[in-house]
Structures are given as C-alpha cells and as structure tokens.
Amino acid sequence: MAAETKQSCYEGSSVSSFQFYLERSGEHEAILRCVRDVLPREFKRTGADKSSLDVLGVGSGGGQVDVQMLTMLQSTNPGVPITADIVEGSSELSDNFRALVEKTPNLEKIPFAWNIMHSGDYEKAVQAKGNMKKFDFIHMIQMIYYVDDLADTIKFYHSLLKSNGRLMIIVEGEKGGWDTLWKTYQKELCVDAITQYRSSGEVIACAKSLGLKYEELPVPNQFDITDCFDPSSQTGERLLNFMTAKDNFYESLTPEIRSGILDLLRHKCSTEKDGRVMFDSKLSCILIHA
Incomplete structure (x- = not known):
C-alpha cells in the first residue's frame, strides 16, 4: 500500500517487498494513467499567470510518480520556475528518488528540498518555524493510512495551499478489495504501523466535515492473486505478507484467521476471469480545492 510508516518506514527488506508488490499489482501504472488524464488541465489552470510554481510531495516513496x-x-x-519539497520517512526510498531525479531530463532545473521524516513530524517542524511556505500543488499518494489524525492532517496541508491550488489525495477506493479486507479483519491487521484503516470514504467524509470543496475521480485497477491460494507458492506468500502487512502470513495468524482471509480474498475482494483470481485494487483520486 503506502510508502511510509510511523516508525521505520520502508527500509531494508520491506523496500524489496514494496517493490515486489508494485511490480505485481500495476498500481503505479494505474495512478499514472489517472494523473495523465487529470493533471495537465489542472496544471494549466494552476499555472496561469504564475511567475513560479511550488510543489509539495508527502509520502513520495521512490519518486516514480513524482x-x-x-x-x-x-x-x-514552459519556462516557469518550479520548486519541489519532498516529505518521505524512508531514507532508502528517498535515495532511490534522488537517483531517479538525476536520470530524468530537465529535472536538474528544479531545486529539491528533502525532508526525511514522517508527515506528522514535518507538520510539527513547519508549525514550530512559523513561516509556512505555501504551495500550488500538494500530493499525498497512498500515505493517508499512516497519519495519526486524518482531519488534522488534511486541514494542515490544505492550509499550505496558495490561492487556486490543489491538494491531491490518492487512496484505496471505498468498498474495493483493500477496504473489504482491512475493515473485515481490522482487529487482526490494524496492529502495527496502520492502527486505523482508511479508504476514500473516510477522506470524503473528512473533506465534507471540514467544508472543503473537492472532486473525486475513480482509479480502476486489479491484479492477479491466484498464487495466494497455493500454499507452496513463494509469490503467493510474498503477496499475502504485503497485503496483510505481516512478515509471515502463515506464522503470524491462526489457521482460522488465515482461512477466513483467503476465503474473503477469493469471494468478496476479487472476481474470477479465465480461471485467474483478480483482486479489486481500485483507488480514488480526490482533488481538494484551496
């Protein structure tokens, strides 16, 4: 799911687990299809008559989408100076992001400010400093699960928007496979970095409660989890480990819970297509207006 946790974030073996998931799930490709559809017109509108543009990425991971x-x-x-501030808790993924920037044409023109910290720590640091930099575009992709207080987080980052700016939150879709899995088994799964699972439903409810203007765009995606139902499959086990945020799915949960999760994954979170089990990993892109 996301690239940030409160304590360790993605470091060491968890980075390889995250990368494995990305390769199998097609998640970044789905997100990129969305941003390519949505952002050109948003960027054109946001940049109209601006002499410079400032971007903030929160939980940017390895920077592939950024x-x-x-x-x-x-x-x-074209020709408008851009700055990019990045907030990411994982030093390893931040290093990957820096390396990607060096290989990407024209990004050397953009000055980057790297904040290797959890978003909550960034919020405290900014508030302590008092002189808050404002941004034309802020994005939070697949990281909202890890914040302590959803309403406070959205309110804070919304306060950093310049006039006409946008806060883009991409999160798992309400009633999708992730939402069904994690809410059904929240007692067993919401015990470590994620203590309260959230999907687009919670984000939308929060935006409404704060009186914020927003629009929601669906981001369809699905991926093959057939291997998860073969106990001898290493691929299946690695996917189950990531999907349940467990180091070892088979050892971390009781046989009854494991059986229940597998049954839920097959019958409530997925559809069958040509003999393959396809997990509904739809996302939602929520654009909150300044």
Whole structure:
C-alpha cells in the first residue's frame, strides 16, 4: 500500500517487498494513467499567470510518480520556475528518488528540498518555524493510512495551499478489495504501523466535515492473486505478507484467521476471469480545492 510508516518506514527488506508488490499489482501504472488524464488541465489552470510554481510531495516513496508529475508540470508551464519539497520517512526510498531525479531530463532545473521524516513530524517542524511556505500543488499518494489524525492532517496541508491550488489525495477506493479486507479483519491487521484503516470514504467524509470543496475521480485497477491460494507458492506468500502487512502470513495468524482471509480474498475482494483470481485494487483520486 503506502510508502511510509510511523516508525521505520520502508527500509531494508520491506523496500524489496514494496517493490515486489508494485511490480505485481500495476498500481503505479494505474495512478499514472489517472494523473495523465487529470493533471495537465489542472496544471494549466494552476499555472496561469504564475511567475513560479511550488510543489509539495508527502509520502513520495521512490519518486516514480513524482518525476512524472513534475515533468508534466514543466511541459504545461514552459519556462516557469518550479520548486519541489519532498516529505518521505524512508531514507532508502528517498535515495532511490534522488537517483531517479538525476536520470530524468530537465529535472536538474528544479531545486529539491528533502525532508526525511514522517508527515506528522514535518507538520510539527513547519508549525514550530512559523513561516509556512505555501504551495500550488500538494500530493499525498497512498500515505493517508499512516497519519495519526486524518482531519488534522488534511486541514494542515490544505492550509499550505496558495490561492487556486490543489491538494491531491490518492487512496484505496471505498468498498474495493483493500477496504473489504482491512475493515473485515481490522482487529487482526490494524496492529502495527496502520492502527486505523482508511479508504476514500473516510477522506470524503473528512473533506465534507471540514467544508472543503473537492472532486473525486475513480482509479480502476486489479491484479492477479491466484498464487495466494497455493500454499507452496513463494509469490503467493510474498503477496499475502504485503497485503496483510505481516512478515509471515502463515506464522503470524491462526489457521482460522488465515482461512477466513483467503476465503474473503477469493469471494468478496476479487472476481474470477479465465480461471485467474483478480483482486479489486481500485483507488480514488480526490482533488481538494484551496
């Protein structure tokens, strides 16, 4: 799911687990399809008559989506100077992001400010400093699960928007496979970095309660979890470990819970297509207006 946790974030073996999931799930490709559809017009509108543009990425992980968005922002606003502030708790993924920036044409023109910290710590640091930098575009992709207080987090980052700016939150879709799995088994799964599972439903409810104007766009995605039902499959076990946020799915949960999760994954979270079990991993893109 996301690339940030409160304590350790993705470091060491968890980075390889995260990368494995990305390769199998097609999640970044689905997100990129969405941003390519949505952001050019948003960036054109946001950048109209601006002499400079400032971007904040929160929980940016290895930067694969960020570099695409920044390249898009450059192309829709040619010649306009851009700054990028990045908040990411994982030093390993931040190093990957830096390496990607060096390999991406034209991004050397963008000054980056790297904040290797959890988003809550960034919030405290900014508030302590008092002089808050404002941004034209802020994005929080697959990281909202790890914040302590959802309403406070959205309110804070919304307060950093310049006039006409946008806060983009991408999160698992309500009533999708992730939402069904984690809410059904929240007692067993919400015990470590994620203590309260959230999907687009909670984000939308929060935006409404704060009186914020927003629009929601679906991000369809599904991936093959057939191997999860073969106990001898290493691929299946690695997917189950990631999907349940357990180091070892088979040893961490009782036989009854394991059986229940597998039954739920097959019958409530997925559809069958040509003999393959396809997990509904739909997401939602929520654009909150300044």
